[in-house]
Amino acid sequence: MSKRDPMTTALAPLLQVEHWLNTHEPIELAQLRGKVVMLHAFQMLCPGCLAYGLPQAERVYRLFDKDDVVVIGLHSVFEHHAVMGAEALRVFNSEYRWRFPIGIDRAAPSGGVPMTMDAYALRGTPSLVLLDRRGYVRLRHFGAMDDLLLGSSIGCLLVEDQRSANAVW
Incomplete structure (x- = not known):
């Protein structure tokens, strides 16, 4: 039996963001309860982020109903700080025209891994986190994730929570 990741049974840590792009208001996870949230941690100079993660986040943003699924990009810089401000x-x-909200992860006071990335115990970029409608971390994935697997995971969270809400007690 595999050991269960304690992060996937915990309420999601707060987003510690310095600045937001593609949104007029700061985003707080508590405001998103009732929706499945996909958090995509990336660095703009990360080849895997550019080839797989960011285009996938854009596809999820375009394909799922905004009342059900929210996509948030998190620019988490842990290297090459001088060129990724x-x-x-x-x-x-602007060049790639990403439409989903993007937060700039707050730098750690000591340098190194940014604060939100550290709070979620992410290993690098690209990383993907799924939160259920109650705000619990349900999936953490490092690296490229197959679109079909991601869509299935999101679908399971949508159906799971819908079944719970419609249950007769």
């Missing part, structure tokens, strides 16, 4: 991210976002 907020202005460079704005240009990057």
Whole structure:
């Protein structure tokens, strides 16, 4: 029997974001209860993020109903800090035209791994986190994730929570 990841049974840690792109208001996870949330941690110079993670996040953003699924990008810089600042991210976002909200993960006071990335115990980028409608972490994945597996995982969370809400007690 495999050991269960304690993070996947815990309420999601708060997002610690310095600045937001593609949204007029800061996003708080508590406001998103009742929706499945996909958090995509990336760095703009990460080849896997550019080839797989960011296009996948954009597809999920386009394909799922906004009342059911929210996609949030999290720019988590843990290397090459000098060339991946907020202005460079704005240009990057403008060039690629990502439409989902993107938060800039707050730098750790000591440097190194940014604060939200650390709170979620993410190993690198690209990383994907799924939260259920109650705000619990249900999946953490490092690296490229197959679209069919991701869609199935999101679908399971949508159906699971719908069944619970419609249950007769």
